[in-house]
Amino acid sequence: MNARHWARTVRWYLRELTGEAEYDRYCARHRSHHPLAPEPTRREYEVLRTLHRETHPQSRCC
Numbered sequence: 001m002n003a004r005h006w007a008r009t010v011r012w013y014l015r016e017l018t019g020e021a022e023y024d025r026y027c028a029r030h031r032s033h034h035p036l037a038p039e040p041t042r043r044e045y046e047v048l049r050t051l052h053r054e055t056h057p058q059s060r061c062c
Contacts, residue, residue, distance in 0.1 A: 015021040027039050040048065 012021075015024075023042055023045055026045060030037070030039055
């Protein structure tokens with residue numbers, strides 16, 4: 001495994017861990033479903049995500 005591949009793997013892992021990749025996936029999905037609507041900013045996305053989690057709680061057994 002070369003250094004470039006290692007760096008790409010670490011970058012991917014960190015983006016998944018911090019949620020940055022989730023925002024990118026949301027923006028891509030938003031662009032495909034609503035091409036004329038403006039994309040929400042990262043802050044707006046976080047507010048929407050928090051509101052959704054509060055209104056749709058998921059119970060877990062453990």
